[in-house]
Amino acid sequence: MNRSLKLSVVQGDAFTFEGDVLVLKYAQSLYGLDKAVHMRIRQQGIALELPDVNDEVIIETHGSLLATRVLFVGVKPLRQFNYSEIRDFARRALASLTHKVPSARHIVFTVHGAGYGLDETEAFESEVAGIVEAVTGGNFPKSIEAITFIESDQGRADRLSKSLKKLLPTGSLLIDGYSSVSTLTAESQDTLRTAGYSSAGKPHIFVAMPFAAEMDDIYHYGIQGAANASGLLCERADLSIFTGDVMEWVKARIASAKLVVADLSSANPNVYLEVGYAWGCRVPTVLLVRETSDLKFDVKGQRCIVYKSIKQLEESLQRELQGLPQIIPHLYS
Template sequence: MTNNASGAMNLGFVVEVVEGDALAFETDVLVVKHAPTTSGLGAVMRKYLTEDAAMLPGASEYRVWPGTRNTRAEYILMVGAPPAWSMRYPQLRDLARRMLDALWEQGLDVRHMTTTVHGIQTAAGLDEVEAFRALLLGMADAYETGHYPPTLERITFIEHDTNRVRLFQQTLTQFLPTPPPPTVDKIDTATMAVMAGKQSFEPAYRKPEADDATPHVFVAMPFADAYEDHYYLAIQPAVRETGLLCERMDLDTFTGDIMDHMLERIRTARLVIAVLDGANPNVYLEVGYAWGVQTPTVLIAHEEQGLPFDVRGHRVLMYDRIYRLKQMLQAELATLLS
């Protein structure tokens, strides 16, 4: 329980994860980020809000617009951020704190805030669960300082991908075990919890967010919908069972600073898991670099996938079903990381 800077008392926020379209979701304020060369919801909203680049917020700024006919929000809050590829977990925590701080500073009378899970599907290559936890910790920071709208009751994270909705809903209740009171209206597709500062978190999840030194596994795989089940149903859960972060970069091409960042994450990884299906040239580039810097690799391929001569002499986990792939990875990781 905290006293907001306005003197109002707040018992916490209801936090929920909902599957849907953020533009079609009715809310008091839709919060997006603006980062140079960013894609996703922020890029979509830029087109709707202004054609004048000078009107967009800088990395430490924010701007508020009235809702547009393209959304069902009364207000749009755009918070400036550094380039997406450079955003790590501490920057995500700060971003979430600044979202609530901006609403408080503007004095907006809002009860319901909607946003997305930032930092995923970008060149940053972040672990999705840890990115979500960092955002929640940032909101808890704002709660503890009283820098949030005194009327705020509900924060909704909108996600359109079913696999990620399932992931975030599961981890939300792990992080925040207190359910909302029965009087709270619930959306059928939502999973809900109550947050009132860091003490609302399960003790294991109150620790500081990850940083670049936190042990991680780097996943090299084709950036295509056909491989999403490989990642969410086999690779990611097998890695997270070990306690390591699971990071992948969701891009087709890598250049400049993004390439340097990718190579650094491969060099510092405990190991690299590479999906060789489809003979993707980026994947082979990443595997070759991992071999060059002596980062251990786990190579996987479907049993019907032909392998080029330069990997035939290496151990490759050949799978036929995704559930068997998960079992194979669990056994392999247990051996390599023991």
């Protein structure tokens, strides 16, 4: 009888979550959780040499966190760690554990991409697809029983749980080689086959807004939902998380966007800079404000949405996006 692999998304703390292996990336510099875990391990006096790109390092935690081991997977610098790289990261992680920890039963992954601005759903689907690719190809620890995605943010955990259920309605993947996905819907099979690989060719909007906690609900529920419902990836940039010339990355994402959506409510200078660059690149914009008095320049002739609630914003923006193919014929080309 064929076994199944259970996949789930759980809100929690990676430091206090049990598992045989916690999988982390090392993007040639330390950020967020991988930085905190590295510090905790070093504080325990454990020597750790971080991996180069395309290499992996496994280390025993000796109680410094509840996971028995940590696997650091060496990947490209963060600005180059996009959807296809996320898929490859997940596939490589399982393949590496085939030999490094063949007895691993419960493997813990974190969520990648959304924390620094990639489309949340597309990035997650790319990660799941990499895991499925490893399983269908037989490149995984043969004792595996469960994979958990641990996410500290409750809202994101809830959203990604729904995404996972859409891909894997039973929450499990049959361990049966290339027949593993045969019981899934045609839509799920297509997503798992292409996620990450085809992402670069999908149209995206760039959202210019402060990367701040008080803006998260506006972004996730007012803007991202409308964009995804219209067939567009939704991206933004956390200017504080990158090292090096972050503006080069921002400029590239704006220049390649089909549309820039900018929330001008806070009069943030970076947002105005990004809008100006979009206009210079002749990228269409939709401006968002809570009050018309928030506008600091004459936007006559520019598409502008004044919103009082997140739900109103989502509905208004979705109508705007659905009308754009007629106004901007190249939007979905």
